[in-house]
Amino acid sequence: MDFSSEIEKRGVSRRDFVKFCTAMAAALALPSTFASKIAEALEKAQRTPLIWLEFQDCAGDTEALLRATKPTVAEIILDVLSVDYHETIMAPAGHMAEKSKNDTVKNFRGKYIAVVEGSIPVKDGGIYCCIGGKSAVDIIKEVCGSALATIAVGTCATYGGIPAADPNPTGAVGVKGVIPTATVVNIPGCPMNVENLTATVVHFLTFGSLPNLDSLGRPLFAFGERIHDHCGRRAHFDAGQFVRRWGDEGHRNGWCLYEMGCKGPETFHNCPVVKYNEGTSWPVQAGHGCLGCSEPMFWDKMSPFYRRLPNVPGFGVESTADKIGAGLAVATAAGLAIHGIGRAISKKGSKDKESAE
Ligand code: SF4
Numbered sequence: 083m084d085f086s087s088e089i090e091k092r093g094v095s096r097r098d099f100v101k102f103c104t105a106m107a108a109a110l111a112l113p114s115t116f117a118s119k120i121a122e123a124l125e126k127a128q129r130t131p132l133i134w135l136e137f138q139d140c141a142g143d144t145e146a147l148l149r150a151t152k153p154t155v156a157e158i159i160l161d162v163l164s165v166d167y168h169e170t171i172m173a174p175a176g177h178m179a180e181k182s183k184n185d186t187v188k189n190f191r192g193k194y195i196a197v198v199e200g201s202i203p204v205k206d207g208g209i210y211c212c213i214g215g216k217s218a219v220d221i222i223k224e225v226c227g228s229a230l231a232t233i234a235v236g237t238c239a240t241y242g243g244i245p246a247a248d249p250n251p252t253g254a255v256g257v258k259g260v261i262p263t264a265t266v267v268n269i270p271g272c273p274m275n276v277e278n279l280t281a282t283v284v285h286f287l288t289f290g291s292l293p294n295l296d297s298l299g300r301p302l303f304a305f306g307e308r309i310h311d312h313c314g315r316r317a318h319f320d321a322g323q324f325v326r327r328w329g330d331e332g333h334r335n336g337w338c339l340y341e342m343g344c345k346g347p348e349t350f351h352n353c354p355v356v357k358y359n360e361g362t363s364w365p366v367q368a369g370h371g372c373l374g375c376s377e378p379m380f381w382d383k384m385s386p387f388y389r390r391l392p393n394v395p396g397f398g399v400e401s402t403a404d405k406i407g408a409g410l411a412v413a414t415a416a417g418l419a420i421h422g423i424g425r426a427i428s429k430k431g432s433k434d435k436e437s438a439e
């Protein structure tokens with residue numbers, strides 16, 4: 083059955099499919115004219131096997147994929163890609179499940195995609211996570227080592243995430259921490275946004291290549307700009323209108339959450355643009371500050387979550403994660419940051435500013 087018939091069978095109209103392709107072009111920062119190229123590529127896409135591995139995780143990324151109320155084009159694409167192994171959703175169990183995975187690795191060497199969810203414990207010989215008698219470390223080496231590409235989804239698989247939080251009892255790391263030479267696309271987030279996984283896969287199916295990445299291995303189309311640069315509350319930040327207490331007048335009016343600890347100024351993610359749950363909402367829209375969940379070691383680096391950032395390195399829509407990394411080495415960055423934040427806050431007065439710390 084071809085792709086068009088498959089999506090129709092699952093209740094997705096042609097109109098919805100075209101809308102999806104247009105949204106994907108936008109997500110990938112391509113002109114809308116690319117929508118037809120994407121549609122054409124998806125309709126002709128060859129079956130590419132996919133192995134979805136889960137290690138030290140909460141299955142939140144799988145949930146993000148499956149949470150839709152009806153089958154989405156995103157879900158169907160991954161299905162059409164042929165998910166040969168996925169512990170949470172596959173029908174076979176035990177030896178049969180392991181056989182599916184081993185057959186794919188053996189028969190499609192260098193031609194399948196691996197998706198990894200959850201961190202990999204390397205301490206004490208990797209004994210803290212074993213599946214089918216093998217450690218997660220050995221499974222990663224075997225599966226990702228022979229894959230065409232690996233997509234690490236969620237902050238655990240990308241950078242170790244919550245299991246790696248101090249004191250990191252299992253020695254949890256992300257995929258690259260186990261197999262540094264593998265081709266890995268990192269799609270962090272707690273959980274990842276399925277739109278970004280889909281757009282990465284769509285990019286691969288359309289252009290035959292992976293999207294451009296930043297120095298942390300994240301696709302630039304999704305992690306090239308800060309939350310703060312596209313936040314719907316940004317006008318309030320610039321106007322010095324801050325929430326000072328949960329439920330206060332500013333909170334009820336949708337003002338900026340910077341004083342409540344929002345990490346949007348230091349977090350690179352497209353949450354304000356694509357949102358979660360089929361574009362329904364995202365943390366800041368729902369009234370809570372960003373925790374910086376897509377940044378490496380966010381649990382340690384971004385906490386206390388409700389204390390405001392002391393300063394903001396780099397300041398302006400031109401900044402990228404890489405530039406900020408470079409900027410940290412330059413003493414003037416701190417000056418710029420203090421100036422930017424100070425300018426906004428001074429409008430409300432220093433007395434109020436201290437009260438939220
Ligand atoms: Fe939005 Fe947070 Fe930036 Fe305020 S500090 S504008 S809430 S991202």
Ligand code: F3S
Nearest residue numbers: 351353372373374375
């Ligand atoms: Fe995470 Fe912040 Fe987005 S907490 S989901 S990166 S708004």
